[in-house]
Amino acid sequence: MITKERKRPLKIQKLEALLRRLPSHHPKYEMIKEALAKSIAGFRGEQSLDYYLSFLPSNEFLILHDIRFPYDENSYFQLDTLILSTRFLVILEVKNIAGTLYFDQAFQQLIRILDGKEEGFLDPLLQIKRQHMQLETWLAQRKNLPLPPIESFIVISHPSTIIKSSPNHKEAFEKVIRPPMIPLTIEHLKRFHTKEILPMKPLKRLATLIQKQHTPSNPDLLHQFQIDKSELLRGVICPTCMRRPLVRKRGSWYCPYCESSSKDAHVSSLQDYFLLIGPTISNQQLRDFLQISSATIAKKLLVSLDLKQSGVTKGRTYELETLLNHK
Template identity: 30%
Template sequence: MIRLDFYEPAVNRFLHSMTQRMPASHPRYSALADEYGRRASGFRGERSLAYELRYFREDECVMLHGLALELRGMRFQIDTLLLHPKFTAVIEVKNWAGALRIGGAGEMVRDATAHAEARVFPDPVQQAKNQLRLLVDWLEERGVKVRSPETLVVLANSQVTLEPPERIPANVVCRPAMLERLLEWRRRACPAPATITELKAAADLLAEANTPRLPASGFAHDYHISRADISPGVICPNCGALAMNRGRKYWRCRRCCHVCAEAHLSALTDWTRAFGRRITAREARDFLTLSATQQARRLLHRSGAEKIGADRQTHYDLLASEAIRLLL
């Protein structure tokens, strides 16, 4: 069974919304668009494993995708965690493409070409081992026994090659070979396998502690983006244009004439990712390009944002809105 499904990280969604709201002529646009492309490619690689993982029966194991945890102040993220009665597998997914060579310390090096700069990727095997070590400690602190912990680095892109072949670590495999490796671990003898009930209980603990990264002040500060750098407004869910006007009850797109009652929720989610959970009615009015502050107050109230303070100290907590939390 899948306890945590694939879900695109908030930082990916933040970068995508910034490329929609920032003019292509802006000095930061190219860097943001490039990073979004890399992160989106990585997420597609993670999601591509779904086909092979469907081999396991619903009642056989528990899977958690995109699991983000914290142990003694150290944050760590696992692309896919497979809890099986006979083993626990941390799967690190890389969607690299092109020719890579393995460096002296296990790093992956992509040499410069006519179309791309040289780049060095950290050792993915050590990365997976670090994640596994933290995971085991996290679970054991909560009284959960970890059976046969394993790591696997999966190269999801068929257009990648590693050289020299004799230095490729045993736990680095291409995507088609991933299932066979998992089945090898399943065939091993295990004197005291876990029950599916125990695995579900452990998965519940992990899912409840899952804390995807969202800085208190949003991602904009990390990327040196100010409110003046991006265009306000509500993006049309139909055509993607930053061109929606608010009528009495609905938003209507000036470009495609699409009508939507709740389009402001996506814009308020953009604000939350960029600038954090706090917003004033005036800030909402300006960001949603409304004509009146009272109109912004009504929309904030309907969205489920919590009103905090009084008079000039009044602001709204956007993360109190279940609708916005779901969109993050």
């Protein structure tokens, strides 16, 4: 049973918003475009597991996707997929990397060869060891919970990737799998771990606790890419031709380029503001970002969205987070 669904990462939404709001000639544009492509590829790789995870009996397993929770006061650890059962736990770390992958035991590195180019990565086997240790430590701190055995695997999700390793690299042979191997791997673990450690009721409480402590990653992309908010393009973007700025006419947004009109084109622009600049906005900030001059029109737009407000008169601000679910 899936107890925490896999959702489109906030980072992807932020990268898409940043590309919309930067001129294509901006010096960081291609770098951001590449970062978005990598993030989307990673997410698609994680999604490719879902079909094979569906074969696991829902009455035996609880599945949590994309979880991130505190390890200590200053750090978090993140797991792509965590499978809970009464007898054992399983960490799945997904790598959607194309090309030929070589797990080098001697130097504890992953070498990727693609289009004749050789590139080195940190060894994912070290990563799952660290995740194993972090999860074990986190569970040990919950004194009322027995400590079930933890198994961890690297799942190479790209279908055409060729996997190689150093001779006699036992760990790579045991820990690196393909998505179709997930049900068979879990079945093998069931035969190996026969003792019930954590009955289903406390197991469900553990799943609930993990979800409560989950803290989504919320990167500040302007800081990360060293972009000032003054560099962002202002104005409402046309949902039809993606050009800007739209003009406000008789209660609608009019596009002077493709001549289409929209009642709520401003919503996506306010979503961009939330993703890139901040969670709240004032009347003046809205006028500046949407490029409209009328405070009255700005207030009508804000009030129509039924946003939570704080402050009074000129100091009033509106919370934008609920707009992310706006259709």
